[in-house]
Amino acid sequence: MQRLSTHQFTMLTAGVLLGTTFMVSGSIVTQAAGRDGWMAVMPAFLMCVPFTWMIFSLVPKYPNQDLVKISEKVLGKWLGKALGLSFSLIMIYFGGLFASQGVDMYNRTVLPLIPHYVLILGVSLITFYLYLSGIEVLARFAEVIFPLVCMALLFIAIFIIPRFERGELFPILQNGITPVLSAALNISPWPFEYVLFLAGLLPFLPAKPKDLKIIKVNFFKALALIIVLSTIVVLVQIMTFGPFETARLTYGLLVLGNMVEISRTIAGIEAVFTLFWTGALTLKAAAFFFAGIWGLQSVFGFKGKKSAIIVGIIFVLIPLLGGKGVNVVVEMAYIDRYIILPFAVLWILLVWGVDLWKHRQKSL
Amino acid sequence: MRKSFFSMMKDLTKRPYTKEIRNYPKTPIDKEWENPISYARIEEELSQSSDIVFRKFLIRGKEEITCILGVVDGLVDKNLLDAYVLRIVMVDATVDPAFKEMTLKNIINSLMDRFTPANEVKKITRMGEAIDAMLAGDAVLFVEQSQEALVISARGWQTRGVNTPQREASIRGPQEAFNETLRTNTSLIRRIIKHPSLRLISMKIGALSNTDVVIAYVENRVSPDVVAEVKRRLNRVKIDGVIAGDILEEFLEDHPYSPFPQILHTERPDIVASSLLEGRVAIIVDGTPSVLIVPVTLPMFMQVNDDYYERAMIVILVRSIRYWGAAIAVLAPSLYIAVTTFHQELLPVTLALSIAGSREATPFSALGEAMLMLIALEVLQEGGLRLPKPIGQTIGIVGALIIGDAAVKASLVSPIMVIVIGLTAVSGYTIPYYSLAIGIRLIRLPLMILAGTMGFFGLGIGLYLILIHLLGLRSFGTPFLSPIAPLRIRAFLQDTLVRAPWWALKEDPDLIDTKHPHSGGRQ
């Protein structure tokens, strides 16, 4: 069994949490909360904290098992298997959609003439190669890619400063706190995508009890980092476009990249940034792919790579046959809101609650 | 050999160190290797070779005993043998009373104890030992009727002295390089590390060449797993002859189908010594002026010994230039292609117009042009490589000036492409190790094709594939990209992109984290 180091866990957490949320976050939060949208990021991401805490609390009791196996033990074989199967299906379907959304980003901005399927095959190629290379390589990939993505985001944030409009952030909280909360609710499913991935990642976490403590701390570090980063991204967009325009743009960040001008010669470098966004995209798509296959392996006891090939084909077919453009964005938002969020919440609460209850029974 | 295609493929894709051991058919004499020595048999077998000389002479002790001195002409120091072996037993010692007491029974012991004033004399009893010793350059003193013999070390052959390094020039470092003689090479290392913990383990590889191989490591610094794994992999090497130690590289490396070298070879003793102190293992092969070092990481290939002799501040500049150079060597042509065919918005207007103007008359696409120039460049490099020095310069002038200039004037390629390819070529030379530079030349072309067909997206795909490949590589259990990923923060800061000053380096550089080298790091 391959194991991650604590640092790798941090980077993987940060990378999967961030994913490509920075692309759409500005638009979504300002739609609901206007110029106060940047405040919605923190509560949204903090919502996943109790659930990760529940997952971590299960780890010492069931070492080397992912949440699917744990729920089989806690909830009984069939309920556990059903939950595990739906977990895998959600992960694979959402991962496919996710890849599709990334491709949409390319098609809209830098390479509108390249056919859809070429882009999908390209992204899937990296995803499969990551899968075949193993979870360790995925973790190392995160170690390399996440800092690069961070730097790219900060680079944009710094070089867009000359384009800031004055006073766009003020007045703060003009309409009270309610719009901010509703904006937070809109993006709150994002961290749960990661929580589901974490449910599958459990057996690969460092085994020593001492490390579990570090991992908990590192999770918070990664979360804080992502909150800061996402907030900066949203802030920068609001300050450059104003709330009205931010809400109107689909991928505000790509437009920002387009607006960066360094002296008079270098401009329009968003094509360069897409290199980094591809990295962030494939990292998260591969994470979903891994999680989906882990789920299937736990449910059916598959070994080897035969199942991976079949899942891989499905994984490519989803974006190939599925919708394009805004359809994908809408569908992702629906799945996020009505499937991932409730599923993650219910599943984790159920497993944790029943497990707690059983232990109570035993101790009584 | 009749094999199906698939089993052949299977065989090809196996890692070499996991392969079955191949057995070679044995010659008749090979079968007698363990027999007691019989001079008659040896003479029969070996006297067919003209370079093997048997000198028969009589020793008049108590009995008259026929002795034979067997040597390989050219491998022994004849003066030494004449003066200290033949002269003594045939002339000087004959007056010695002990000499007079010699019988067939005690002659070997007596000769060894009293009459062979050489520093290394050994009694042997087996055929194999005798033949090996002779062919390795020792003199063997047979006694015709005895089943024992004496090996007298009198090796002496023509060697190249210790020269200055030819391939790895250095400004401030020591100017010694390894040569073809194993002992000279080990002595060069021993002169730097004068501590008993430097271990030099000998073994022989090659069914027919019987090449001496020495595994060098520093006890307590090295991970015992790695040493065991090096020994295991070396033991599995079954070939006729190790013509040069570099052949072993393919047998030892973890990923044979990678463009990146996973074993470092150097001709500089100081590099070997510092690697040994870092806990790596060196493999020194007789007859090869370069030493193999395992395990290695990619950053090692970007480091030069001068980095450690120069002051740390300067190293920041020098190393960063090297990394930039490597990046340009990999990316420059493909970036140019991607930008001019897909992402013209990246070009400043004036530059875009001047490129457009200069390309107006050229017949090829940017991709075709770049490939043409790159192939011309590779031809020039390969052509100039093995030419004698005076002609080599001519090639440079013809290639660079005439072809480049004329191609632009004839509107075959655009001048900017010449600049790009020239920059690429020059940047490639900032990579210190040739084996890595060649690997980078290998990945340049696919990247160009990807960039020329899909722009930055294709380039991204290519780069990420290479990155994932690099992340998955291991050299004897050490991840190839460590300390970058997996991040070892101390090693990363103290000796990767920059170097910390010597006084700030921690004792244990933490550079090697080998994990199960046996399986390439997988469990």
Add this chain to the structure above:
Amino acid sequence: MEASPKKPLRKRLLIVCVLVISLLILEGCGKREVEELAFMMGVGIDKGKQEGSYLVTIQVAKPKPSGGGGSTELEDWTLSVEGPIIASTIEKVNEMFDKQFFAGTVRVIVIGEDLARTGINEVLDFYQRYYQYRRTMYLVVAKGSAKDLLETKTTTHNIPALGLLGIIEGNKRQSTFPVTRLGHYLTILGRESQNPVIPSAEVIRSGDKGIYLSDEKGNEVIMSCAGVFEDGRLVDFLGDQETKGYLWLDDEIKTRRLEGERDRLKIVASVHNSKTKYKVEMIDEQLGIKFYIKASMALDEILGQQGEMSTEEWRNFLQEVEPILAQAIQEECEAAVAKSKKLQLDFIGIGRKIEIKNPKYWTEIKDNWPQGLEDFPVAFEIEVDVDHAGLARNSPVSPQKSESKGEGNIHQ
């Protein structure tokens, strides 16, 4: 993953090879060599002759192919196409032109006055949507038609669009006209209470506005002043003074020359540095906005000051000059505010400024906004700091004459 390490490589190689090759075979279009492109430098949009159609003027830079060495010179190639929709006009051009248009290099969009008066928001949709255009393009309103402006070869630039760009980029620190990028325009449009302002450019002949060109038949393009837009329609042009007042109030003044006059004394000062702040506070027993302008300047030219002065006198003189300059700034600002009140359009963004400083008060007066501007009190507090007066103290006069006339004039 944890599968046997014995044969991952074969599979991996196979999959990677197959996918890479299929990617290469399936390679789509989207590739265009750089010499196949026509780089658009500027776009002009006018009202077409037919009702509801547009006249789109495209200015393309063509490199003069230069045989080896030497810099390539640029030529321009301008044509105009009339059509009902903007984006489709380009297609028409493609029917007669062998190159594809590349819009990523467009830096200036010129809008004809006629079109501006009927509305530009619909026109701009294409430019904010199509991926090649950038939101950093500059918007310019032509006094007259955009076509004429883009066809005016000036003496300084072969390509008029580049000439315009040069004026905007080169002189934007010399703040005499506002600089409006497409993105800025859209952002202002998104504010509910502010009207966007776009600088205007016009063609002048030799002799116009007191400018004489060496080539008497030649033309030049000058940029000055700005047009105020309401709901995408050009309502009125601001005069020179009003434009500058707007720039003061919007804190957009970086460096410029400021004239001040009192009696016979005329002075010109160059502004190095200025900062405009504002507060919502009680003015004449009513909540109003007060602008605090701080500017530091150096005297560049003094007319009508006579006589030699000692260092102390000189210091006093400089202090006397400061209110004159402050007065000049105030006049400019007042002119802008007066224009705003007259037009009942809040192009200065006073409403937005109130919203930032006092959101509660803003919600009270919001419904009655641009109309309420009319009797909304606006006050100024201007602080001018004259740092120095260049290399010399007093003006060049002969000492005898200054002594004979002398004394009296200095302390006027």
